[in-house]
Amino acid sequence: MSLLDIVGAAAPRVVSTSIGDVPVTGISVRGLAILMRRFDVIRTALTGGEVPDFSIETLVELGPDVVDAIIAAGTGSPGDAAAEQVAGTLVIEDQVALIEAIVSATFPKGPKSFLERITAMAGQAHHLLPSSPLPAVSSAA
Secondary structure, eight states, X not given: OOHHHHHHHOOOEEEEETTXXXXXXXXXXXXXXXXXXXXHHHHHHHHTTOOOOXXXXXXXXXXXXXXXXXXXXXTTOTTOHHHHHXXXXXXXXXXXXXXXXXXXXXXXXXXXXXXXXXXXXXXXXXXXXXXXXXXXXXXXX
């Protein structure tokens, strides 16, 4: 069985909202990179090891643009302005339901577990790097 077989067979989670059923795929590395480039608050939270609780207060603090972008990314359209605009028109109950499903789909073992694993991997990679700076590469041909 290949990755293509698995992906083809995997059904996204579906969240029932006031506008209909919305498939939730979770956020990929590409989606996370887009979010981190656009929003300092996401980059700071993830690189600082802080796990947001995604409460109503947290969503308000993040701001509507961040929430809209997370919903777009978690429903398969990272960085898509049209998807973000639709996400911004949803009622807050739908937005919270989608965020909950997106977090669950993106981090099946929880965001804290993910951050712990990434931090451990970064520490291991740090030990593999040379202790002295790499030699400069000449651009002269």
